[in-house]
Amino acid sequence: MSDPSTQLIHHPYTSPAGFEAVAPGVHKASTVIFPSVAALRNRDWKHKTGYTYGLHGTPTTFTLEERIATLEGGKFCTLVPSGLAAVVLVDMALLKSGDEVLIPDNAYGPSKAFAQAELAAWDISFQFYDAMNPADLAAKLNRKTRLVWLEAPGSITLEFPDLPALVAVVKANNQSDKMAHPLGTVTALDNTWGAGLAFNAFWLGADISVQALTKYPSGGADVLMGSVVTNDEVLHHLVHLCHMRVGYGVSGNDAELVLRGLNSxxxxxxxxxxxxxxxxxxxxxxxxxxxxxxxxxxxxxxxxxxxxxxxxxxxxxxxxxxxxxxxxxxxxxxxxxxxxxxxxxxxxxxxxxxxxxxxxxxxxxxxxxxxxxxxxxxxxxxxxxxxxxxxxxxxx
Missing domain, CATH: 3.90.1150.10 (Aspartate Aminotransferase, domain 1)
Incomplete structure (x- = not known):
């Protein structure tokens, strides 16, 4: 290699290992380099045992996912470009034509709008229920209900629902002959307000917890990002594979800012x-x-x-x-x-x-x-x- 343009692209220098600092390193990549064809064919990004492409994760995004999972008290985390994207990803991963989703009437407005527009266009029905009245939720559950959204507190008006009571209604429905789906009706909580600090979503019974990392985890009003966390590996892979197919990704620089925000x-x-x-x-x-x-x-x-x-x-x-x-x-x-x-x-x-x-x-x-x-x-x-x-x- 005698030409500088080639030398600069294929420079042989590798920095020494062993560097440690307070802040995690920032890795930015679309292309990931493989050492061999065998590695290219065999690496598994789904379980975070290797790297294949920037959309599927880098050391920086894997680190942030693990810390958000710990914050929420969960096992599995998937990062998305915004809090609304986290809601949309759960909807797309779990719902298909003919299914129904139940949403609190006091939920985040864009979540309701997505159901009224895109989900309705995909032949996925929806109903709004009174989150302060578990009996209203019970009355609206049916064999088509695949997903129930929870939010605590309600958007704008800040009513705090009885989450365990709402979850209990869904679990009772799953045990009845109303439920046709093998996974039952899934509960997903918008936990942006609680942020993993005010309460543990999984202790209160939720199957999935989403956050707008835009809010407390970032803290700087300068990042858009969201997360989907669960303890259920089956649900995680449904979400994670949908995430791959729709091409959601977050930048290394944004992940760095959220990692920094988590410290305070x-x-x-x-x-x-x-x-x-x-x-x-x-x-x-x-x-x-x-x-x-x-x-x-x-x-x-x-x-x-x-x-x-x-x-x-x-x-x-x-x-x-x-x-x-x-x-x-x-x-x-x-x-x-x-x-x-x-x-x-x-x-x-x-x-x-x-x-x-x-x-x-x-x-x-x-x-x-x-x-x-x-x-x-x-x-x-x-x-x-x-x-x-x-x-x-x-x-x-």
Missing amino acids: MALRYAAQDAATQQLAVWLQAQPQIAAVLHPALPGSPGHDTWKRDCTGAACLLSAVFKPEFTQERIDRFCDSLQLFKLGYSWAGPMSLCVPYDVPAMRRTPWSHRGGLVRFSIGLESVADLRADLAQALLIA
Whole structure:
């Protein structure tokens, strides 16, 4: 090799082994090099015993998958490009034409939209059930039901369901003559809020746990990623093979950022939880506010269940304004906030808020007449955030 272009591509130098550092190495690859044709033909990416192609994993993504599985208390993890992709992957892996999926009426909106559009177009039916009423779930289970989604707490309105009771309904149905599928009806939990820290999804009975790693595991508001975790090897391989076929992949640089975020995750979760509870109690006392929705507050829907099953409560709260506050006044309140920025997502360092029209999002009757604003509490000073809320309430 005399030409520099060839020498640079096929350079013989290999760095010495034995380098250790706090941060795991970042491996980026589409192509993976095999030492022989035999290795090319025999390597098994499905069980993480070797590397075949970038989509099927690198040392960096394998490391992150193992740490997320540990965080969730599971055995198997698959990474995807976003939290919504995790939901979609479970749907695609488990559902086929003629099946049905049951989804909480208070679930993450895009999850419901995927069922209403793509799943319906694929002849997969769906029903929405009241997650706060296990009897409603029981009434809607049938022989076609292949998958039941769970979410704790509910999106936006933060009701905390009785997860063991909902799981028990599904298990009882699996033991009856209603269930035709050999694997029964599978339960999958969106555990983004709990994040593997507030409670263990598998101890409460879920078969699959998904997260938007975009939120707490990253913590920086700069990464999109999701995960699907299970203890069941059969379910894992159904998910993992579907993952391969649809071509989901995550970048080494994004995996690096999530790995870094995991180191401080428990500290951030606890700090934001404590700050959120302080602000929730303060907002309850404000004359403009009719109700504050937060699982740790007595009187908030599902508080007793949260108290029984959880050790934390994350960074979200929702405030319902009194009915005399028009949407125009609520929008003016949001626009008047200085530290709280208008933006979707949560669990990042910066506090956020978004106004929502709850009745337009739900089939289950909404018990409040006033407009709602959801807050994500960041890492700023609680006193500064309280002052910001106070000045915006006066303007509204």
